[in-house]
Amino acid sequence: MMAKDPTFIMKKKEIWDERSECMSRRELEQLQLERLKTTLRRAYEKIPHYRKKFDEAGIKPEDIKTLKDIRLLPFTTKDDLRENYPFGMFAVPRREVVRIHASSGTTGKPTVVGYTRRDLETWAELVARMVFEAGARAEDTVQISFGYGLFTGALGLHYGLERIGASVVPVSSGNTKRQIMLMKDFGATALVSTPSYALYMGEVAREMGMDPASLPMRLGLFGSEGWTEEMRREIEKCWNCFATDNYGLSEVMGPGVSGECKERDGMHIAEDHFLVEVIDPETLEPVDYGCKGELVITTLTKEAMPVIRYRTKDITSINPEPCRCGRTNARMAKVSGRTDDMLIIRGVNVFPSQIESVLMEIEETAPHYQIIVTREGYLDQIEIKVEVTEEVLKRDRFSELEKLEQKIRDRLYSVLSLDAKVRLVEPHTIERFEGKAKRIIDKRNI
Numbered sequence: 230m231m232a233k234d235p236t237f238i239m240k241k242k243e244i245w246d247e248r249s250e251c252m253s254r255r256e257l258e259q260l261q262l263e264r265l266k267t268t269l270r271r272a273y274e275k276i277p278h279y280r281k282k283f284d285e286a287g288i289k290p291e292d293i294k295t296l297k298d299i300r301l302l303p304f305t306t307k308d309d310l311r312e313n314y315p316f317g318m319f320a321v322p323r324r325e326v327v328r329i330h331a332s333s334g335t336t337g338k339p340t341v342v343g344y345t346r347r348d349l350e351t352w353a354e355l356v357a358r359m360v361f362e363a364g365a366r367a368e369d370t371v372q373i374s375f376g377y378g379l380f381t382g383a384l385g386l387h388y389g390l391e392r393i394g395a396s397v398v399p400v401s402s403g404n405t406k407r408q409i410m411l412m413k414d415f416g417a418t419a420l421v422s423t424p425s426y427a428l429y430m431g432e433v434a435r436e437m438g439m440d441p442a443s444l445p446m447r448l449g450l451f452g453s454e455g456w457t458e459e460m461r462r463e464i465e466k467c468w469n470c471f472a473t474d475n476y477g478l479s480e481v482m483g484p485g486v487s488g489e490c491k492e493r494d495g496m497h498i499a500e501d502h503f504l505v506e507v508i509d510p511e512t513l514e515p516v517d518y519g520c521k522g523e524l525v526i527t528t529l530t531k532e533a534m535p536v537i538r539y540r541t542k543d544i545t546s547i548n549p550e551p552c553r554c555g556r557t558n559a560r561m562a563k564v565s566g567r568t569d570d571m572l573i574i575r576g577v578n579v580f581p582s583q584i585e586s587v588l589m590e591i592e593e594t595a596p597h598y599q600i601i602v603t604r605e606g607y608l609d610q611i612e613i614k615v616e617v618t619e620e621v622l623k624r625d626r627f628s629e630l631e632k633l634e635q636k637i638r639d640r641l642y643s644v645l646s647l648d649a650k651v652r653l654v655e656p657h658t659i660e661r662f663e664g665k666a667k668r669i670i671d672k673r674n675i
């Protein structure tokens with residue numbers, strides 16, 4: 230009998246939580262407003278930082294009567310969280326906090342985030358939604374190659390994947406050869422990692438004499454760093470998989486804020502839990518739907534650490550139209566950069582993602598590069614170091630390499646209107662990453 234098969238319902242179900250993911254805008258906005266009011270009241274009452282900020286701005290939680298009124302509230306930045314290190318932004322007594330994570334600040338203190346039991350429940354549910362929409366199912370064996378620890382990526386994906394019934398293999402990051410061996414032996418059908426690590430793992434698999442494309446891994450659940458469509462194609466070719474993007478940040482929860490469905494036409498935002506705005510980072514005014522700007526997030530259900538108008542520094546745009554998949558929650562475009570990643574070279578604004586797009590389209594180079602910025606006198610210089618493929622190396626004709634360098638320079642010039650120095654290097658000479666890639670080396674000390 231079909232009904233006895235416990236996976237039967239799962240197989241038929243295409244949307245994890247239809248009630249929440251397919252609401253009408255009106256219904257959703259009503260829910261958002263109710264939740265926003267509750268969040269603001271709690272933040273004002275329980276967190277001295279917000280009370281002070283609201284008072285300084287001359288605003289009380291009850292002044293917020295519509296969703297648009299949120300613009301009256303002050304923004305929150307990473308500095309605010311740092312100033313209240315470690316637990317100053319918590320809205321609940323410590324006995325109610327059951328988990329603490331922190332984001333790896335490259336400078337100074339990390340930012341700390343706490344979760345109540347209900348926050349963990351919500352988190353697992355939202356990650357379940359996100360992995361399910363990307364195509365993960367109870368039948369999948371999922372290798373988690375994010376580093377376990379204070380980073381939200383591994384544990385976040387872990388509980389969400391368990392919730393949909395997938396078999397989770399919590400390998401963590403590092404020891405890449407062993408990762409490949411386990412992937413093969415356990416027959417992992419899905420991989421959780423940063424896109425750059427997925428690429429590196431593919432390379433190691435080949436070094437071990439395996440063709441990654443022949444392994445059963447069919448679904449990539451990638452996130453935690455920016456990556457271009459060109460990089461996606463590269464990973465899909467390498468692994469013969471369906472590579473999906475998902476987004477989140479520790480300050481507001483971790484992974485599960487948004488993720489792609491099978492249409493891969495933007496990442497569905499869990500709008501019943503997060504209120505998003507996109508602003509012009511200079512004027513701080515809202516931009517229209519479809520226009521790029523800085524993403525600002527307000528949490529609507531977080532208990533331990535509600536965050537109000539958090540400036541993410543991530544650049545994206547919002548599409549509120551319902552998706553072909555049937556979900557109605559708005560989608561955010563792939564993150565094209567961070568406001569603090571933008572390089573200004575001799576007055577020209579350059580995003581690393583633009584450089585990546587150019588390099589990925591050049592057949593003779595491998596998807597491993599570094600962007601080095603220096604200052605000579607008063608002039609900024611940008612140098613792109615990129616690996617050539619083994620095939621190019623075999624040909625090894627100096628004149629050909631020179632031509633290739635010139636070709637990359639020309640393409641970069643046509644996209645960026647900037648004259649960049651290009652340095653071709655041998656395969657496997659640029660650093661690889663097991664977590665988030667660090668491809669920019671800014672030596673200008675500014």
Ligand code: DLL
Nearest residue numbers: 332382452453454455475476477478479483484564
């Ligand atoms: O990276 C949370 C996460 C883990 C998301 C696993 C997805 C998967 P943080 O370490 O606090 O948290 O870093 C957050 O990473 O502000 C973005 O700049 C960047 N980021 C995260 N996901 C994406 C993505 C996690 N899909 C910061 N595309 C964010 C581009 C991303 N950038």
